[in-house]
Amino acid sequence: MIEIRMHGRGGQGAVIACKILANALFREGKFAQSFPAFGVERRGAPVMAFTRIDDKPIHLRTQIYEPDHLIILDASLLQTIDVTVGLKPGGKILINSTLAPESFNLPDKYEVRTIDANSIAIANGLGSRSTPIVNTAILGAFSKFTGILGVTAIEAAIHDAVPIKKEANVRATHEAYEKLKTDPVALMMEQS
């Protein structure tokens, strides 16, 4: 079983992102379960959402305490919450940020990548400039980073699960997929 924990703020689309993820994973023949940790929901408040992936039906019905991977929709959460709590060694952390992965000083046992999902969302008219809806962009980057699922499945899931701006969301997914730097040389170039 693979467990993914997503941290975001109310309004960024974390809950829908996990729904799209579950939908897309099922299209690829996997069982998926996703759900939000509902607190006092309001715009800007920290939120968490969880996704489990397995080859068979998933019986476990608890929050995710020891995730395999993390998706961080707002980098400022790293300053206020211990987002890596419970993350397994070797876990991948994808952060929505314009900064380089190294600037977050996360432990070496984790693999970190960043993607400027805000700019991609804004360029595609998703949300407002102050609160872009970054969920579909981040999923494109997640697809490339982890290889857990393909963008074609995400595209189909967006068509199924997103009520409006389907095409703009699909474009955001593809753009983020293209833009995510996974090549070590390219990452080094960026740092220097």
Place this chain on the structure above:
Amino acid sequence: MENGVITAGLEKYFNPETTEEVKVTEGTHAASYAVGLARVKVISAYPITPQTSIVEKLSEMCASGEIDAEFIKVESEHSAMACVIGSESTGARSFTATSSQGLALMHEELHWAAGARLPVVMVNVNRALGAPWNIWADQSDSLAQRDTGWVQLYAESNQEVLDMVLQAYRLAEEIMLPVMVNMDAFFLSHTTEPVAIPKQHLVDQFLPGYNPKFKMDIKDPRAFGGLATPDRYMELRYNIQKSMEGALDLIPKIADEYDAIIKRHHGGLVEEYLTEDAEYLLVTSGTITGTSRIVVDAFRNKGIKVGLLKMRVFRPFPVKVVQESAGRAKKIAVIDRNISFGQSGIFFNELKSALYNLETRPLINGYVAGLGGRDVTPSTIEKVINHLIAAEKGEDLIWMELNYESDEI
């Protein structure tokens, strides 16, 4: 996967012949789709978290013409129940849904629906009652309606919610009593997972149209809701009890018929998981069951004979199957996500009472866990089982994982 096509490898989980499509959807919407498939004629409900998305979806389905039902907007849950009592009286298959305080507000009319022998089906999303406000999972809302004459069913997965709602209509209309289908707040209601939507013509075969023997019809006037004097009332109560007892035979029979047509089975009155040779038996309901399966497997892998008894039905209480299944075990742990203040967990109390007349009674412990939506993790359940194994005498009430000093474990 395109709609209607099941990805290679998943056929054993989703029968392509009986499945229209697999939707990756939340528990609330699984209930809404079931209501559509049941060809319900009247829906009336008042929104309350976490039930709201059931009726939001249904109002969309009504507005788009996807289903042919009247959606009656009301100003309270009390009125919602009054509406479906009225519509069922005319012979129209009806539906409502609620949670927590909303269910409590319906209480008076729950008695009326049962006493008037109206086969209303309601989905209740199990949510804690205030004060203080809490929107999360807790069974105290439905269990407080124990004596209203409603059949009470508890689902473990979104698929079971859908299948249970369809079976609930069959049951309700055969015994002429209302049925409440319960699902845990958030752990089902807001959890997205694959749900097979059965083909409509198969559902129609399983659940034909409803045409009651007596209904309000201006072309065939009758008197309803009359006074029952002391020489009549008691027999009417006896009849309700007999119909409830009849449900004990019907629930497994209906589940088998559903399986024959739709090819899916979640158990009858209970589901027994590795109970045959179990020395230690865990008794659960709702979503705690799913997590318990994993823990039971882990104990089995260590060679410890733990079994799991999932309670699908609370009313009528399945005394006989509980005696057969639980009576085989040496020790029993009941986990309750509810509490009857001044007594114990409610399922525990029912189990204990059911086992009293056995010649050899097993030791039975009651554990209260996960109130107000607190997570019941594999570690919580492991603690329960270890505590049970070490127990020398039965304890009615053991609080799990309290955050302040107490006698909890």
